[in-house]
Amino acid sequence: MTPLVEAVETAVVDALRRALPETGGPEPLVRRSDRADYQANGALPLAKRHGRNPRELGEAVAAAIDAPDLIATAEASGPGFVNIAITSEAVWKQVAARLDADRLGVGLPLAGERIVVDYSGPNVAKEMHVGHLRTTIIGDALARLAEALGATVIRQNHLGDWGTQFGMLIQYLSEHPEAEWHRADEADPTANVAVLDRLYREARAVFDADPAFKERARARVVALQGGDEDSRRVWGDLVDVSAAAFDAIYERLGVGLTAADLAGESTYNHLLDGVVAELVEAGIAVESEGALCVFFEDVTGPDGEPVPLLLRKADGGYGYAATDLAAIRHRIGDLKADRILYVVDARQALHFKQVFATARRAGWLSGDVEAVHVPFGTVLGPDGRPYKTRSGGTVRLMGLIDEAIAKAGAVIAEKHPAGEDLAELAAATGIGAVKYADLSNNRIKDYVFDSDKMVALTGDTGVYLQYAHTRLASILRKAGAMTAPMAPAAPMSREERALALHLDAYGAVLAEAMAEREPHRLCGYLYALARAFTGFYEANPVLKAESDEARDNRLALVRLARETLAHGLGLLGIAAPDRM
RNA sequence: GCCUCAGUAGCUCAGCUGGAUAGAGCACCGGACUUCUAAUCCGAUGGUCGCAGGUUCGAAUCCUGCCUGAGGCGCCA
Numbered sequence: 001m002t003p004l005v006e007a008v009e010t011a012v013v014d015a016l017r018r019a020l021p022e023t024g025g026p027e028p029l030v031r032r033s034d035r036a037d038y039q040a041n042g043a044l045p046l047a048k049r050h051g052r053n054p055r056e057l058g059e060a061v062a063a064a065i066d067a068p069d070l071i072a073t074a075e076a077s078g079p080g081f082v083n084i085a086i087t088s089e090a091v092w093k094q095v096a097a098r099l100d101a102d103r104l105g106v107g108l109p110l111a112g113e114r115i116v117v118d119y120s121g122p123n124v125a126k127e128m129h130v131g132h133l134r135t136t137i138i139g140d141a142l143a144r145l146a147e148a149l150g151a152t153v154i155r156q157n158h159l160g161d162w163g164t165q166f167g168m169l170i171q172y173l174s175e176h177p178e179a180e181w182h183r184a185d186e187a188d189p190t191a192n193v194a195v196l197d198r199l200y201r202e203a204r205a206v207f208d209a210d211p212a213f214k215e216r217a218r219a220r221v222v223a224l225q226g227g228d229e230d231s232r233r234v235w236g237d238l239v240d241v242s243a244a245a246f247d248a249i250y251e252r253l254g255v256g257l258t259a260a261d262l263a264g265e266s267t268y269n270h271l272l273d274g275v276v277a278e279l280v281e282a283g284i285a286v287e288s289e290g291a292l293c294v295f296f297e298d299v300t301g302p303d304g305e306p307v308p309l310l311l312r313k314a315d316g317g318y319g320y321a322a323t324d325l326a327a328i329r330h331r332i333g334d335l336k337a338d339r340i341l342y343v344v345d346a347r348q349a350l351h352f353k354q355v356f357a358t359a360r361r362a363g364w365l366s367g368d369v370e371a372v373h374v375p376f377g378t379v380l381g382p383d384g385r386p387y388k389t390r391s392g393g394t395v396r397l398m399g400l401i402d403e404a405i406a407k408a409g410a411v412i413a414e415k416h417p418a419g420e421d422l423a424e425l426a427a428a429t430g431i432g433a434v435k436y437a438d439l440s441n442n443r444i445k446d447y448v449f450d451s452d453k454m455v456a457l458t459g460d461t462g463v464y465l466q467y468a469h470t471r472l473a474s475i476l477r478k479a480g481a482m483t484a485p486m487a488p489a490a491p492m493s494r495e496e497r498a499l500a501l502h503l504d505a506y507g508a509v510l511a512e513a514m515a516e517r518e519p520h521r522l523c524g525y526l527y528a529l530a531r532a533f534t535g536f537y538e539a540n541p542v543l544k545a546e547s548d549e550a551r552d553n554r555l556a557l558v559r560l561a562r563e564t565l566a567h568g569l570g571l572l573g574i575a576a577p578d579r580m
Numbered sequence: 581g582c583c584u585c586a587g588u589a590g591c592u593c594a595g596c597u598g599g600a601u602a603g604a605g606c607a608c609c610g611g612a613c614u615u616c617u618a619a620u621c622c623g624a625u626g627g628u629c630g631c632a633g634g635u636u637c638g639a640a641u642c643c644u645g646c647c648u649g650a651g652g653c654g655c656c657a
Contacts, residue, residue, distance in 0.1 A: 031596075041599055048637060078600050079637070123657085160657065265657090291655055301653050302581060313655040320657050349584060350652055375585085378650085415619065441593070444585065446650075448592075457619040459605040460593085467619050475616050505596095512596075524594065527604085534620065543616050558616090580619070 001105040004070075004094055004504050005030055005038065008084060011067040012040045015074075019060035020046055036075075036083035037501060043080045054080035088492035091500045092553060096486045098503065099560050104567060106507035108150025110514070115151045116331045117143040119343040120250075120257055123160035124242040124264070125169055125196040128249050128397040130387050130449070131345075134376045137438045137573065139343035140255045141519040142374065144571045149514055154335055157246075157257050158327065159264030161239050164317065165200070167221030170234045171213070172203035174220075182241070190398055193245040196238065221317075225269070239264070252401055253431060254573055268326035272318045275326045276311055284361050290314035294358045299350070309354040324355045328371060329364045339370045341517065346375035346444060374517045377446035387449050400449075405430030408455045408463075412580070428575035429463055430455060435574050436462030440523035460527055462574055465565065468530035472562035473578040475542050479555055486556050487549035495536040499557060502532045506564050510571070519572060526568045533561050 012028035020026070026042055033039035043061045047054035058080030065074040065084075072087040098105040119139020122128045128136075139155075147153045173179060181195040206213050224231040243262060250257045276292060279285035285292050293308030301307045311322045331337045342352060352373035359365035381387040387395050409426030416422070437454035441447045457463055492500075506525070513521040542558055545551035566576040 029599085031599080033600090035600080039599085044599075044637070054637065081600070163657070165657090289654075293654075298583085299653075300582060304581075305654095307653055308655095310654055315655080317655090319655070323657095346585070347651060348657095351657095353584095377585085411619085442586095445593090446586085450592085453592080453606075456606085461605085463619065464605095467617080471617060471620085478616060509596085516597095520594085521596080524596090524604095527594095531604090537616075538621055541616070580617080 001097055001101055001107075003508060004086060004090065004501065005032075005508070007067070007070055008038050008040070008086070011065055011071060012042060012061070012082070012084075014066065015061045015064040016042055016046065018064040018066075019043075019057060020050060020052070022050065030084075032501070032505075033083065035077070037086045037497070038084045039077075040082040040084060043076075043082060047080060058082055086497075086501070088490075088497070089488045091492060091497060091504075092486055092488040092490070094504055095500050095553075095556055095560055096488070099556060099563075103148075104506060104560070104564055106148070106510060109511055110146060111150035113146075113151045113338045114154065114336055115146045116154045116156055116335060116337040116340040117146065117343065118156045118158050118327075118341065119143070120246075120255070121158040121160065121344075122242075122246055125166070125193065125200055125238050126160075126242075127190065127193050127197045127394075128246065130379050130395040130397060130400060132397055133379060133400065133434075134438055135343045135345070136250075136253065136255055136257075137435050138374070138376055138443060138519060139341075140257070140573050141435075141439055141522075141571060142341060142343065142514070142517055143256065144573065145510060145514050145519070145522070148567075148571055149510060154331075154337065155257060155261040156263045156327075156331070157261045159239075159242075159262060159266075161242075161264035162266040162269060162323070163320075164218075164221050165204075166235055166238070167219075167224055167231075168203050168207050168217040169196075169200050169238070170224065170231055171217045171220040172199065172206065173234060174230075175213075175216075182237070189248040190245040192241045196241070239266075249398060249401075252398070252427075253435075254575070256573075263327075265320070265323045268323050268330065271326040271330065272322050275329060276318070276322055279311065279325070279358070279362060282362060284358060285311055294354065294361075296354060296357060299354065309351075309358060321351070321355060324351075325358060325362075328355065328359045329362075332359075332364050332369055338368065339372070341372055341374050343374045343376070346377055349373060349375055372517070374443070376443045380446050380448045382448065382450065384448065400451075401431065401434065404434045404451050404455060407451055408433060411455055411457060415580075425577060425580060428577050429466060429580070432462035432466055432569075432574040434462075435572060436465065436523065439519040439572055440527070442520055443518055465526055465530050465569060466575070466577055467580055468533055469562065469565050469569070469576045470578060470580045471537060472533065472558055472565065475558050476555070476562060477578070478543055484548075484552040484555070486553050490547075490549040490553055492553075493536075493540055495532075495539045496554070496557060499529075499532040499536045499561060502529055503557075503560050503564050506568070522568055522571060526565060526572075529561065529565055529568070533565075 009028045009030045013026055016026040023046055026046055029041040030038050043058040044054050047057040058076035062074040062076045062082045065071055070090045071084055073085045075083050077083050117139055120136040122132050143153050143155055179199055181199055207217055224235060285294050291310055291314045292312035293310055295306045295308050299307045309321045310319045312318050331340050356371045365371055379387045389395055405426050408430035412425055433454040509525040513519055542554040545554055569576045
């Protein structure tokens with residue numbers, strides 16, 4: 001369905017053409033305004049171009065506007081702005097139409113598109129830590145958003161499940177059968193991985209200190225890659241146990257990644273020879289200092305020499321660039337992706353630039369296919385440095401989540417000492433708080449992880465949005481079943497108008513957030529929605545409205561607001577509870 | 581040395597791709613609860629938008645230079 005702003009744009013374009021017949025396709029430049037419902041700025045640049053007085057042209061445009069059902073008043077203002085007020089009837093009808101429409105009247109602009117979203121990517125045999133937080137949360141939100149706009153989304157969890165470190169770990173395990181890492185705790189799927197994480201560090205220490213072990217570890221890598229049965233079996237075990245731990249975290253976080261989305265580095269292992277051979281044959285990859293590299297004119301190091309993308313190391317092992325190239329070829333060639341989003345730390349920017357350029361040279365990435373690095377900043381601790389534990393260790397993701405939930409629980413218990421669904425509610429608000437804190441910040445910037453602030457009951461937090469939702473739900477619950485038709489001819493308060501016009505912009509915000517891959521735009525919209533609702537709530541009684549017509553209209557507005565808020569929170573991966 | 585990103589209120593951040601007096605939250609101060617959930621709301625205080633030029637009717641927004649900070653730049657992933 002057509003948003004009001006688009007209908008206004010059409011009317012303004014018509015008026016611009018009438019006021020200035022010599023103009024071709026004028027830009028109406030319609031925006032929301034605090035002085036009117038909308039303001040059209042299109043007359044100003046046109047006046048300049050055609051040597052007209054801008055104020056006079058603005059007045060002519062205002063006079064030429066002809067859309068009586070839509071536009072109540074149009075007045076020139078200032079240097080040539082046109083302030084536009086929408087008729088109450090058109091706004092009420094728009095609310096009714098959105099309630100009747102599928103998906104709140106939001107279109108499917110991405111229908112037919114296949115979008116691969118690469119996110120999360122934890123490492124096998126290691127615990128997920130704070131470094132996986134943002135890619136997991138942002139990637140999940142973008143995947144949901146793309147789906148809501150009609151795209152076919154293929155989630156790819158690019159696990160770190162291959163490489164020399166596994167030779168090291170498997171060798172260490174074989175030499176230490178007493179290390180009981182397996183099924184350390186049946187009740188906690190993450191416990192096994194916690195043990196593995198520790199064993200890995202032990203193995204690393206031995207690896208660095210003992211040349212003989214180093215040699216045995218290298219031999220183990222060769223055996224593993226050569227398909228040695230014992231090695232493969234242990235490796236497979238490591239992957240399974242780790243995947244179970246990841247699942248537990250995704251489940252806890254409410255992230256839509258499953259076993260079906262696993263596509264770790266090992267997936268591409270059998271393709272590496274072919275990929276690299278193809279690049280050599282095409283003259284794209286060349287040998288340098290014993291390694292196989294791709295060079296770029298515009299990438300140089302501190303010494304001014306070109307810096308390569310390293311496909312194969314001098315020792316014959318493939319680097320992760322080869323894996324990424326195999327992956328991009330697979331995603332375009334086999335998965336038929338129209339677009340690939342890599343939700344990966346901003347520090348990888350140069351790497352992806354090189355990978356994409358190589359894929360382009362090879363002809364895999366061409367035409368309408370788009371590969372995009374979606375970078376994000378670092379999670380910082382209270383000291384403004386990358387988040388670490390007090391002793392300098394990595395911060396476990398599960399610990400972080402548990403802490404946020406515990407804090408949310410304490411806060412909720414204060415409000416509702418006798419609440420029965422406390423645990424469930426604590427999880428919904430704690431996780432919502434963590435996600436909202438992450439998603440509401442501009443993706444590219446670093447941000448400070450402050451669990452006290454994010455579960456705070458006041459301010460721009462996930463809790464505020466959830467609370468607004470419970471108030472909406474509460475009104476509807478008390479109103480009972482109601483399907484009374486709206487009364488478009490009834491008057492409209494300032495707060496009703498502000499809320500309705502805001503709700504009407506939902507689809508545009510989703511499209512914009514997707515186009516820019518910036519979930520914080522949706523967060524900002526939802527926060528403004530909650531505020532617009534609260535303003536309405538304070539001033540306009542719904543259940544005790546002054547007339548039946550007002551009550552019916554307000555209930556419709558409340559329904560639309562609740563559905564929009566719940567839908568938007570859903571896209572962010574945040575629960576929308578009915579009671580708190 | 582080169583490249584990327586950032587610099588907006590005391591603190592944490594928005595600012596819709598150039599529009600009218602730059603907005604929120606936190607903190608601080610003053611108000612509002614026999615109510616549809618006060619987990620809220622209203623008001624007050626608080627800014628040379630890093631600096632200097634340029635582009636034009638108009639710049640926090642676009643361009644150039646500089647300053648500051650973070651990150652990246654061959655055999656780790």
